[in-house]
Amino acid sequence: MLLVSYLLILFSIALLFIGFTQVELLRLENDYRAKNETGVALFNRLRPLIEVLAAYNSKLNLTGYEKKITKKLIHSGNALQLIPMEFLAIKELTAVFGALVGAYFVVLIDATPFFILICAGVAFFLPNLKLNDVITKRRHSIFLDLPFSMDLLTLAVEAGMTFYSGLSELVKKGREGPLQEELDKMLQEMRLGVPQRDALAAFSERLNMYEVRSFVAAVNQAEKLGAPLGQTLRTQSEVRRNERFQMAEKMAQEAPVKMLGPLALFIFPAVFIVILLPIFMQFRMGGF
Numbered sequence: 001m002l003l004v005s006y007l008l009i010l011f012s013i014a015l016l017f018i019g020f021t022q023v024e025l026l027r028l029e030n031d032y033r034a035k036n037e038t039g040v041a042l043f044n045r046l047r048p049l050i051e052v053l054a055a056y057n058s059k060l061n062l063t064g065y066e067k068k069i070t071k072k073l074i075h076s077g078n079a080l081q082l083i084p085m086e087f088l089a090i091k092e093l094t095a096v097f098g099a100l101v102g103a104y105f106v107v108l109i110d111a112t113p114f115f116i117l118i119c120a121g122v123a124f125f126l127p128n129l130k131l132n133d134v135i136t137k138r139r140h141s142i143f144l145d146l147p148f149s150m151d152l153l154t155l156a157v158e159a160g161m162t163f164y165s166g167l168s169e170l171v172k173k174g175r176e177g178p179l180q181e182e183l184d185k186m187l188q189e190m191r192l193g194v195p196q197r198d199a200l201a202a203f204s205e206r207l208n209m210y211e212v213r214s215f216v217a218a219v220n221q222a223e224k225l226g227a228p229l230g231q232t233l234r235t236q237s238e239v240r241r242n243e244r245f246q247m248a249e250k251m252a253q254e255a256p257v258k259m260l261g262p263l264a265l266f267i268f269p270a271v272f273i274v275i276l277l278p279i280f281m282q283f284r285m286g287g288f
Contacts, residue, residue, distance in 0.1 A: 046093065053089035062088075074206050076134045077178060091127045098123025138178045140210055145179040146211055147244060150237035158230035163219070164190060182206060196223070211240055 062084075069084035082090075102119030106112070152174055156166030164187075171184045186203040188197060197220055204216040215236050222232040 036172070040079055050086050050089045050093070053092055054083065054085040057085040057088050057092075071208075072131055072135065075138070075179065075208050077138055086130075087207060091124050094126055095120045095124035098126075138264065141177050142179045142182075142207060142209065143247075145175055145177055146215070147237050147241040149174050149179055149183070150215070150233055150240060154230055154237055155231040157233060161170065163196065163223075163229060211243065214239075 005016070017139060046091070065088070066084040069087050073082055073084070073087065099116050099120040101123075102116035105119075106115055144227050149170055152170050153163075153166050157163065161169070167187055167190075171180060171187055174180050176185070182203060186199045189199040189202065194202075200216045200219060204213050218232050218236050219229070222229050
């Protein structure tokens with residue numbers, strides 16, 4: 001019992017250390033992104049090997065997989081400019097690394113050799129989890145920035161600017177983030193001669209979000225019917241802001257429920273240890 005108590009205390013300390021370390025890593029990541037440093041040193045060093053593996057992967061008939069990963073890479077922003085076969089090569093390299101980690105533990109603690117396959121299989125799907133996480137965070141950032149950006153665009157249009165000119169001002173003076181990057185891509189397409197409707201359609205397809213599709217449909221409808229674009233944008237901005245408030249209220253209501261898990265797993269055991277351990281030690285030493 002005493003050994004279990006010590007192990008629980010050490011486990012709690014380890015979790016606190018991991019939590020503080022994760023917070024520090026997030027802070028460093030934010031500082032890293034704030035400096036506009038887009039290169040990843042490890043990825044750049046492995047790029048030649050990834051390209052070689054991608055060349056062999058391209059010989060496989062994986063048309064369905066390529067279409068699926070292409071969409072996900074587009075939705076994630078594809079900051080590393082990957083193609084589907086290069087992404088598959090990254091998964092293969094992580095699987096090899098996972099197998100090496102599994103082999104290390106097999107040698108270290110004499111685990112079953114099947115553990116190597118388990119580690120390789122888990123590592124193979126880690127890039128997918130990371131990609132989905134990037135897409136989720138990117139969409140959340142766009143969802144939060146959309147009302148503010150629409151407000152700026154509405155002010156520019158109501159001041160007498162065209163949609164193109166207002167979009168240029170929004171890209172120059174708007175908040176930095178995924179939304180600004182996508183708006184800049186759309187603006188560049190329009191500068192190259194792509195019709196506004198087609199550029200908006202490509203913008204909506206890249207993000208694949210209901211809020212963006214609604215915005216694009218409203219702008220196209222206003223242009224088609226000759227309706228005041230400023231009023232249309234103002235209405236869209238109010239709708240998006242109300243949706244953001246509703247999401248904040250929903251998250252606030254879900255917070256107490258989500259706190260039950262950490263409380264039951266970490267807080268309550270630590271409290272019980274602090275309260276009951278002295279009683280248990282006194283009982284072991286001769287009773288009350």
